[in-house]
Amino acid sequence: MAQKVGILMMSDALDKAVAACCMAVTARSMGHEVCIYFTWWGLNVIKKNGPPLKKKTLLQKMLAFMNRGGARNLPLSKMHMLGMGPFMMNMMFKESSMPDLPGWIKLCRETGVKFIACTTCTGAMGVSKEELISDIDIYGSPVVFLNELRDGGIVMTF
Amino acid sequence: MEKIKPDEVLDCLGLFCPIPILKTAAKLKEMKGGKVLEVLTSDSEVEINMPAFCQSSGDEFLGFESLSSEKYRVWVRRRTREKLT
Numbered sequence: 001m002a003q004k005v006g007i008l009m010m011s012d013a014l015d016k017a018v019a020a021c022c023m024a025v026t027a028r029s030m031g032h033e034v035c036i037y038f039t040w041w042g043l044n045v046i047k048k049n050g051p052p053l054k055k056k057t058l059l060q061k062m063l064a065f066m067n068r069g070g071a072r073n074l075p076l077s078k079m080h081m082l083g084m085g086p087f088m089m090n091m092m093f094k095e096s097s098m099p100d101l102p103g104w105i106k107l108c109r110e111t112g113v114k115f116i117a118c119t120t121c122t123g124a125m126g127v128s129k130e131e132l133i134s135d136i137d138i139y140g141s142p143v144v145f146l147n148e149l150r151d152g153g154i155v156m157t158f
Numbered sequence: 159m160e161k162i163k164p165d166e167v168l169d170c171l172g173l174f175c176p177i178p179i180l181k182t183a184a185k186l187k188e189m190k191g192g193k194v195l196e197v198l199t200s201d202s203e204v205e206i207n208m209p210a211f212c213q214s215s216g217d218e219f220l221g222f223e224s225l226s227s228e229k230y231r232v233w234v235r236r237r238t239r240e241k242l243t
Contacts (some may be wrong), residue, residue: 029183030214074207097173107180 003087004153005034005143009158010041012069013077015087017045020158021104021113028111032154035137036108037145039118042158043125045101046070046117046133060126069131071101109135114148116140162220162233164196165189171229174203179211182234186217190239194220200228208232 005027007020024034038046047069056064076085093100099107108115116138121127129139138144149155168185170178178199185195201207205222211221212234220233 024177025180029176029180030211031216032214098177 002031002033004149004151005032006149006155007034007036008145008155008157009036009038009045010040011077012041012044014074015077016158017042017071017074018101018104020109020156021101021154024113025104025107025111027154028108028113033114034112035114035116035145035148037116037118039121040130041067043117043121043127043132044074045071045105046115046136047127047131048133050075055128056126060121063125064127067125071105074101077153095147103109114138116145116148118142162194162196165193165202165231167196167198168201172200175207177205178204179207181229182208182211183215186215186228186234186236189204189236191236195234195236196231197234198229198231202227202230204230204232208234 005024009017009020009022011017020036024036027034035088044067051070074086075083076089079085085104090100092098114137115135117136118141119139120141122132122139123128129136166189168181168183170181173181178197182195182197187216189195197204197208204214209219211217216237218235218237220235222230223233224230
């Protein structure tokens with residue numbers, strides 16, 4: 001039975017992002033329709049690795065400085081250890097032939113997982129479309145995400 | 159157990175779940191309905207994971223065999239009719 005699966009990506013932790021993408025790709029391979037809604041810190045997952053700092057207010061500039069995004073720059077939610085944690089985690093992924101986060105995102109794109117970027121947050125936090133990876137399916141507010149799941153389905157939050 | 163003759167074999171040895179499942183799903187997509195795929199894997203829980211996958215995907219889980227403590231094989235028959243997605 002094909003269902004709708006909605007994943008709400010709130011966090012920008014490497015571990016949570018990998019788990020979310022892993023869930024998404026697996027659900028897709030089982031025949032479900034999957035969308036991931038990136039909001040708040042979750043937007044960092046779909047930021048380019050070196051975002052430009054342009055046309056921002058002072059507060060937005062400060063936020064962008066402290067809140068650097070990009071799939072290669074995300075912290076771990078536990079045992080970050082000034083960056084040693086993610087480095088070691090990526091080595092472990094490699095050793096066990098598991099994809100790293102950019103690999104999982106690529107798999108999501110290939111298998112047809114729909115990416116929705118929250119325009120409410122991009123607007124308020126001053127994140128421009130150019131700062132996000134180029135192949136976002138929909139830029140939308142919560143309405144879009146809820147509409148995707150209007151007939152019911154599975155919702156997961158990360 | 160009756161010998162199952164696979165039409166194709168997929169080697170997923172050394173990979174952790176869900177990667178063998180993802181590879182199986184991709185391989186099954188290429189195969190015609192009714193064809194049988196044999197999957198070799200190191201995932202000791204494949205006996206639980208693969209039927210769970212099949213329950214959702216609509217393919218048929220045919221059986222499981224343990225070859226050693228790190229080598230297992232399962233057989234899956236590709237579903238015959240395309241299900242509505």
